[in-house]
Ligand SMILES: Cc1ncc(COP(=O)(O)O)c(C=O)c1O
């Protein structure tokens with residue numbers, strides 16, 4: 001045995017420090033949580049991950065499965081696709097997601113491995129050494145993961161909880177300098193469930209134009225709105241400012257595991273092209289080869305033939321879930337939610353730690369809640385906002401009720417002010 | 420109109436120069452070739468891309484399609500998977516690809532977006548600033564694409580055409596210094612079709628051990644051998660040297676478009692672990708989220724239930740294709756192939772430019788051949804070897820015959836020595 005281990009000390013392998021130090025907080029938290037053991041008949045309820053398929057109550061459109069079956073049986077989509085994606089799928093993305101102001105061609109679309117890779121590639125393509133990028137706080141954490149990994153300095157602009165999570169534009173402006181390569185705008189928003197008005201988006205675009213900073217618009221929740229506000233695509237304002245839209249089928253078609261997203265370049269004035277961003281994206285997708293051809297081949301069918309009933313059903317589920325959560329929060333001392341979510345599948349709940357003197361912060365709140373009540377939520381810290389938690393409300397109502405019963409009991413048990 | 424374009428000059432966006440300067444030569448060549456127009460009833464025959472599905476004569480196992488249909492209909496695999504892949508699929512990869520010397524667990528496997536991403540992640544995880552990596556010449560070009568992109572200096576070791584494309588080990592040794600992070604070994608080999616003997620692999624492993632340089636073994640063509648030599652997994656020697664195996668289902672199961680590959684870490688002495696390479700890989704897959712869950716769910720079925728008849732049929736097709744190409748090369752003045760391919764789906768053909776004074780080099784040879792005879796092959800330059808061309812012999816025999824008839828006519832037309 002000794003012989004076998006001989007010489008181990010001589011191996012001086014050291015991993016890439018940038019890789020070791022990179023971190024996707026959601027995946028990191030989710031995949032390193034110790035498993036919880038069911039107790040007294042209680043099972044874990046996770047309101048932590050934004051996976052609408054996790055509960056089995058929401059299924060992709062029947063037509064999507066059928067289209068996939070036909071595609072698989074046709075034997076025509078087992079081979080490599082073009083690095084930027086199947087032409088027909090890119091065409092349909094354009095047909096469906098063009099904007100009123102820009103004429104687009106299939107070339108303006110890149111099919112990606114989920115919306116995550118769309119975001120990754122946009123950031124990577126713009127990541128000039130010594131630059132910085134503007135990110136929302138609270139925000140979807142992979143913006144920072146990728147930006148830091150590609151060497152960008154991250155500057156966070158605040159979303160204002162008491163103004164329907166609108167952007168603090170004055171502060172945003174103060175963060176910009178001549179090395180700012182982009183601002184990422186997420187609408188409808190994760191983690192707040194906010195939906196921005198035409199007016200607010202117009203202000204954002206106007207500011208971006210004045211500051212000459214392009215916009216990366218994360219619209220993975222495009223059209224997933226169920227409140228009073230309509231969804232307004234950022235590309236409505238592409239005549240002001242070049243816009244890289246990141247989107248995909250993960251959420252709206254309830255298939256996040258299929259891993260298909262896209263980038264749409266709205267660049268009517270050719271600004272991204274002149275800056276060689278188009279070239280950079282083309283190079284990057286040629287390195288990474290692309291996503292499952294079978295799924296790519298199903299995209300035209302998804303975009304053309306999904307009934308509006310299908311989408312309505314999802315939206316109703318989301319609406320009822322959001323309402324239930326919003327109402328339940330109001331009843332619980334120590335918790336609050338400043339504005340009812342109107343889109344996506346998330347809400348942020350504020351914890352008043354004056355009411356919970358024994359619990360240090362959101363990390364401890366989430367950990368103890370999980371341990372005592374088997375309800376899993378993500379701490380706001382993962383999104384850049386301490387002392388909040390994020391709730392996923394896409395679960396079935398019965399799960400949500402049970403989860404809130406447990407959260408209520410938990411809060412009653414722990415609520416205690418400093419004497 | 421003038422107003423509309425106002426201010427374009429003020430936009431100072433510049434793309435990430437590393438992205439702009441990155442280059443995957445195969446994709447770059449393939450996707451920027453101007454389309455050829457059929458002439459005199461002649462259609463294009465492409466022997467350029469290693470896509471066994473391109474011709475329709477080789478189909479994935481029926482069982483694979485059935486398993487995919489069942490998976491899709493089950494509705495159980497539409498959601499996100501673990502970043503490193505579905506546990507069951509990782510287990511089966513281990514069950515099938517463990518080595519005689521190392522006990523592996525599911526944790527030692529990462530499911531990736533094709534073997535390309537497996538290679539990418541191995542290189543990325545090891546890419547310490549200021550380091551270098553050893554790559555085969557000729558070799559699959561994405562090794563260099565990724566290595567350069569992640570800042571590694573590329574050092575090429577030669578494969579010896581007159582020694583069955585074995586590695587020039589003396590030269591390889593001379594390239595190593597204390598900043599060498601890995602050597603990539605491709606067996607069975609692209610672009611030469613070489614299959615290494617147990618003895619040669621043992622020598623490579625012995626040298627790697629002595630030099631304390633880990634091996635990245637690209638085994639996407641594992642078991643795809645049809646000559647006299649058996650396939651010997653590099654991991655046979657993992658007791659000497661840590662081995663990161665990159666593999667996948669693309670080639671052996673004839674589904675490159677499904678985009679599923681894997682990394683298997685053979686690290687019985689924990690050398691990669693101590694160097695934090697395992698941590699780096701875990702972080703990297705958490706950033707990129709992974710490949711299509713549906714396809715992941717089919718892997719156990721593929722690995723357990725594919726008949727040996729299925730694989731035999733593919734191997735027979737490859738064998739006949741390779742033999743035909745090898746024989747035809749012998750008949751053509753100016754071309755030669757030093758050793759018959761015994762694996763994978765490629766061979767390198769040498770062009771004697773003393774016989775073709777009007778054609779400058781392999782790039783021109785390939786371009787004029789395509790233009791005049793509508794036969795597309797890749798120039799050796801794409802693989803680091805000037806004045807050779809690479810032939811893909813996975814096409815149907817009728818295509819190969821027709822292609823060689825055209826190549827023969829082409830060569831007869833152009834053969835001319837300096838007077
Ligand atoms: C705001 C936001 N953008 C992007 C993504 C990633 O989407 P995909 O699963 O398509 O990679 C998510 C997933 O939760 C998200 O919430």
Ligand SMILES: Cc1ncc(COP(=O)(O)O)c(C=O)c1O
Nearest residue numbers: 469533534535559609639667669
């Ligand atoms: C040697 C070698 N490695 C890796 C790959 C990439 O395989 P995949 O299509 O699974 O990404 C190829 C594809 O041609 C190859 O020839």
